[in-house]
Amino acid sequence: MIKWEFSPNIKKTFIDYHVVSMNEPEFAFSQMYQHQNRKRMPNDNYPLIKLDYSLDLDNSFEKVLYERKTCIGQFKNKQNINQKFISKFCNLAFIGGNRRGRTYPSGGAQYNIRIYILFNEKNVHQEMVEFGNIGELNCDTGDLMIKKYQPWEEVKTAFIQEYLTDTTQFSIVLSIDIQSISKKYHDIAYKLVQQEAGHIGQNIQLVSQYLGIQSVPLGGFYDTVLSNMINEKQTVLYAFLLG
Known part of the structure; x- marks a missing residue:
């Protein structure tokens, strides 16, 4: 008698989906994508409601939204990246001070995304790299756990845009x-963590602008290299360079 299996292997499905999107150094030349200019969206023949509004640049929030942009060249390094700066950055972007819950939403408040900070030892205050330059943020306790040291010359090889990494802080x-x-949300878990990464990413960019540094959100990294650099059990979804 044949026993039918009606429950799909959800975990294998989204792992396979993730693997096909990975960048790897040995495939870098075959994974280069042809640039395409974006076409402006037409209004066609629909009735239109004109959305006129002039941003109030004297309002700090509106000014941050207006001025947020991706760095495309060398980082300016206008700020001293020390414990005080990183503490403020992390509390605004992630931890939320003493509030209940973090400053970004997460499906079911599971907070599956783990946040690592990698310091370029040449461009930050030495107090940030005294015990190592690769740390993981513990949002529950409000601490940055310094896990190991890896020279930035090695770290930067994980990023495809190496021209940006020398001036990164x-x-x-x-x-x-x-x-x-997939323990709680099963088949939609992968979608939820991607959404959570997007929420965190927007915070990173806006807080960066607010605190006077530049940011670059990246999909351009070598997945296995960067994942192994932080923790062999971790799978990187998203990365940012800042300075």
């Missing part, structure tokens, strides 16, 4: 344990 890497994310 630090990088933020968002990752998951892809083997365990």
Whole structure:
């Protein structure tokens, strides 16, 4: 008698989906994508409601939204990246001070995304790299756990846009344990962690602008290299260069 299996292997499905989107150094030339200019969206023949509004640049929030842009060249490094700066950055972008819950939403408040900060030891205050330059943020306790040291000359090889990395002061890497994310939400877990990474990413960019540094959100990294650099059990979803 044949026993039918009606429950799909959800974990294998989204792991396979993730793997096909990975960048790897040995495939770099075959994975280069042809640039296409974006076409402006037409209004066609629909009735239109004109959305006129002049941003109030004297309002700090509106000014941050207006001025946020991606750095496309060398980072200016206008700020001293020390403990005080990183503490403020992390509380605004992630932790939320003493408030209940973090400053970004997460499906079911599971907070599956793990947040790593990698410091370029040449461009930050030495107090940030005294015990190492790769740390993981513990938003529950409000601490940055310094896990190891790896020379920035090695760290930067994980990023495809190497021309940006020399002047970077630090990088933020968002990752998951892809083997365990399906415990609560099963088939939609992968979608939810991608959404969570997007929420965190928007915070990173806006807080960067607010605190006077530049940011670059990146999909351009070598997945296995960067994942192994932070933790072999982690799968990187999103990365940022800042300075």
